[in-house]
Amino acid sequence: xxxxxxxxxxxxxxxxxxxxxxxxxxxxxxxxxxxxxxxxxxxxxxxxxxxxxxxxxxxxxxxxxxxxxxxxxxxxxxxxxxxxxxxxxxxxxxxxxxxxxxxxxxxxxxxxxxxxxxxxxxxxxxxxxxxxxxxxxxxxxxxxxxxxxxxxxxxxxxxxxxxxxxxxxxxxxxxxxxxxxxxxxxxxxxxxxxxxxxxxxxxxxxxxxxxxxxxxxxxxxxxxxxxxxxx
Amino acid sequence: xxxxxxxxxxxxxxxxxxxxxxxxxxxxxxxxxxxxxxxxxxxxxxxxxxxxxxxxxxxxxxxxxxxxxxxxxxxxxxxxxxxxxxxxxxxxxxxxxxxxxxxxxxxxxxxxxxxxxxxxxxxxxxxxxxxxxxxxxxxxxxxxxxxxxxxxxxxxxxxxxxxxxxxxxxxxxxxxxxxxxxxxxxxxxxxxxxxxxxxxxxxxxxxxxxxxxxxxxxxxxxxxxxxxxxxxxxxxxxxxxxxxxxxxxxxxxxxxxxxxxxxxxxxxxxxxxxxxxxxxxxxxxxxxxxxxxxxxxxxxxxxxxxxxxxxxxxxxxxxxxxxxxxxxxxxxxxxxxxx
Ligand SMILES: [Zn+2]
Numbered sequence: 001x002x003x004x005x006x007x008x009x010x011x012x013x014x015x016x017x018x019x020x021x022x023x024x025x026x027x028x029x030x031x032x033x034x035x036x037x038x039x040x041x042x043x044x045x046x047x048x049x050x051x052x053x054x055x056x057x058x059x060x061x062x063x064x065x066x067x068x069x070x071x072x073x074x075x076x077x078x079x080x081x082x083x084x085x086x087x088x089x090x091x092x093x094x095x096x097x098x099x100x101x102x103x104x105x106x107x108x109x110x111x112x113x114x115x116x117x118x119x120x121x122x123x124x125x126x127x128x129x130x131x132x133x134x135x136x137x138x139x140x141x142x143x144x145x146x147x148x149x150x151x152x153x154x155x156x157x158x159x160x161x162x163x164x165x166x167x168x169x170x171x172x173x174x175x176x177x178x179x180x181x182x183x184x185x186x187x188x189x190x191x192x193x194x195x196x197x198x199x200x201x202x203x204x205x206x207x208x209x210x211x212x213x214x215x216x217x218x219x220x221x222x223x224x225x226x227x228x229x230x231x
Numbered sequence: 232x233x234x235x236x237x238x239x240x241x242x243x244x245x246x247x248x249x250x251x252x253x254x255x256x257x258x259x260x261x262x263x264x265x266x267x268x269x270x271x272x273x274x275x276x277x278x279x280x281x282x283x284x285x286x287x288x289x290x291x292x293x294x295x296x297x298x299x300x301x302x303x304x305x306x307x308x309x310x311x312x313x314x315x316x317x318x319x320x321x322x323x324x325x326x327x328x329x330x331x332x333x334x335x336x337x338x339x340x341x342x343x344x345x346x347x348x349x350x351x352x353x354x355x356x357x358x359x360x361x362x363x364x365x366x367x368x369x370x371x372x373x374x375x376x377x378x379x380x381x382x383x384x385x386x387x388x389x390x391x392x393x394x395x396x397x398x399x400x401x402x403x404x405x406x407x408x409x410x411x412x413x414x415x416x417x418x419x420x421x422x423x424x425x426x427x428x429x430x431x432x433x434x435x436x437x438x439x440x441x442x443x444x445x446x447x448x449x450x451x452x453x454x455x456x457x458x459x460x461x462x463x464x465x466x467x468x469x470x471x472x473x474x475x476x477x478x479x480x481x482x483x484x485x486x487x488x489x490x491x492x493x494x495x496x497x498x499x500x501x502x503x504x505x506x507x508x509x510x511x512x513x514x515x516x517x518x519x520x521x522x523x524x525x526x527x528x529x530x531x532x533x534x535x536x537x538x539x540x541x542x543x544x545x546x547x548x549x550x551x552x553x554x555x556x557x558x559x560x561x562x563x564x565x566x567x568x569x570x
Contacts, residue, residue: 040335043335070324081291
């Protein structure tokens with residue numbers, strides 16, 4: 001069994017190949033390079049290095065979002081096209097859970113965060129041990145979400161490359177309740193993604209779509225206008 | 232004897248998710264288009280983020296359907312051709328990445344096609360091209376006159392300096408409260424109208440093959456505005472007919488002049504607006520009079536589709552022009568020659 005894992009949900013790119021529980025290769029970068037340009041060449045290169053041909057792959061795992069709309073779409077498009085072309089199972093995993101998995105084993109809560117501009121983020125809350133979801137992945141005002149965490153009154157470890165953007169606010173709201181992931185633990189790791197995929201159900205390939213966790217601005221405006229009409 | 236070439240085409244540059252298989256660049260084996268028009272209607276135009284979301288939902292289904300209808304297995308394909316640009320960036324890169332993943336999975340060569348080259352080569356699926364050739368590409372995104380000395384040799388001799396013709400149609404349709412997309416509604420109203428308001432013809436400098444539609448659009452808007460201020464009611468069909476007359480006269484005039492100056496053996500029109508009845512009739516009669524062969528592909532090949540991308544991709548494949556896994560969507564891709 002050979003799993004290919006792909007995470008393009010935020011600025012980092014992470015890819016991995018796991019054969020029968022052994023990580024053959026994992027490559028993670030955070031160079032803010034366009035995933036559309038780099039993801040496929042990186043997959044091709046990595047597989048060549050590992051001497052694995054496309055036909056030898058048995059499973060595809062991909063980070064389904066939330067995150068950058070374009071980023072998750074690139075990962076999903078590549079993953080579902082590969083899975084469908086090769087007729088192998090596709091597994092979707094929350095991109096926030098992939099980040100939380102960096103801190104699995106932490107005795108407390110783990111909060112993965114991806115910036116979504118204007119004081120908002122894609123954010124979730126997981127148990128460090130077992131990675132059960134405590135607060136569902138969502139698009140939220142960061143401060144509002146932190147206030148919900150505060151009520152839980154338990155230590156929380158923050159992770160993700162965008163933690164630094166919200167560090168000040170987190171400290172202000174949570175004080176000593178907040179702890180920080182080391183910089184080496186803030187990038188997503190496709191090997192963790194595959195590990196989570198192995199515990200997940202297979203997805204229907206054609207119907208696999210990103211988990212945006214947010215409707216588009218056009219739809220939000222349209223819905224608002226419709227509400228106005230019905231008053 | 233040469234082996235047959237089967238190309239899978241993929242097109243996602245705007246609001247159609249499309250895949251097709253074409254044999255030897257001239258014969259459509261399958262042609263699948265999933266249109267998003269219904270979804271964008273409520274917004275009065277294409278919303279790029281929503282277009283991209285639909286492409287991800289549809290892409291593998293559409294490719295599978297194209298292969299199923301063609302009754303071909305992936306290993307029987309010669310190559311994959313995909314629209315590389317121009318278009319909406321987020322939409323383009325769904326097709327590009329799906330094409331790359333498919334090509335990688337089956338170890339097939341990949342070809343990146345210019346969308347306009349695709350529109351021109353749509354014609355080859357019904358009528359062999361004769362060179363030198365003049366192509367009028369006229370759609371919601373483009374208004375261009377292109378001269379071709381031979382296959383893969385493109386010279387843009389005229390293009391719009393502002394709005395594309397189709398854009399102007401949509402904007403005028405909106406001021407007339409016609410539903411999106413507005414082009415067919417204006418065409419229908421204009422056709423039924425006995426009278427037409429006179430709007431200016433924008434010819435630009437003498438000898439120019441460029442187009443400009445924003446001035447015409449503004450004068451229609453001004454006319455409506457002034458009438459409203461005076462409390463007059465305007466017959467929408469008179470406005471539609473006047474607007475369409477102006478577009479048709481200028482587009483026909485420039486196309487005919489270019490065809491004569493460049494002494495071409497064939498003129499082809501392509502793109503969504505080429506399906507417009509008024510324009511079609513005017514071009515047909517003008518070229519009949521000049522005795523220059525003139526062709527417009529049938530409607531499903533005028534609007535965006537993947538067969539045209541496969542058709543153009545076939546010629547690129549034959550000329551050995553390939554892309555790599557590093558291909559990206561190129562929203563502003565220029566039309567350059569392949570030779
Ligand atoms: Zn087009």
